[in-house]
């Protein structure tokens with residue numbers, strides 16, 4: 001079945017947030033933080049991760065694309081076109097677990113890269129976690145080169161009355 005990639009519409013928001021919380025279990029910094037510290041401020045990692053999509057949409061809604069299969073949204077990619085820097089950034093990407101391994105993730109990235117080129121951008125950036133085996137295979141196979149590794153830290157803050 002053919003995959004159709006189109007620009008995001010506001011009516012896609014809840015679907016792509018649902019895909020996000022389903023997809024990022026095990027491959028998200030927010031989930032790692034919760035594993036060590038538990039829910040924070042009465043919010044769980046799903047709420048935190050889904051909020052990233054709100055931010056992505058607020059920043060550059062025309063840079064968000066969804067993949068449809070038989071009229072259903074089964075994946076998305078968020079991008080940010082940093083024109084001053086000449087850089088296209090891909091903050092988030094997910095495909096429904098039922099539809100993975102069919103090339104939809106690759107098509108979404110290629111679509112985003114082609115959009116960056118049309119916009120006159122010269123470079124593209126994407127990140128993945130060390131624990132994400134798919135990203136580390138997929139991104140270099142599309143032409144991305146590793147440029148850095150980063151370590152994320154988190155700590156619990158003591159309440160002021162205990163200090």
Ligand SMILES: CC(C)(COP(=O)(O)OP(=O)(O)OC[C@H]1O[C@@H](n2cnc3c(N)ncnc32)[C@H](O)[C@@H]1OP(=O)(O)O)[C@@H](O)C(=O)NCCC(=O)NCCS
Nearest residue numbers: 023093094095100101102103104105106128133134135137
């Ligand atoms: C990353 C993701 C979007 C890829 O979507 P997809 O539609 O399955 O991607 P594709 O089918 O285009 O390609 C997946 C590639 O990863 C490979 N792959 C699949 N599982 C793998 C694994 N466990 N380890 C290494 N590579 C793997 C596939 O063989 C394929 O490579 P190929 O094109 O050379 O055959 C999807 O796996 C996903 O939503 N993951 C959870 C969220 C996530 O990790 N997002 C990215 C954050 S950086």
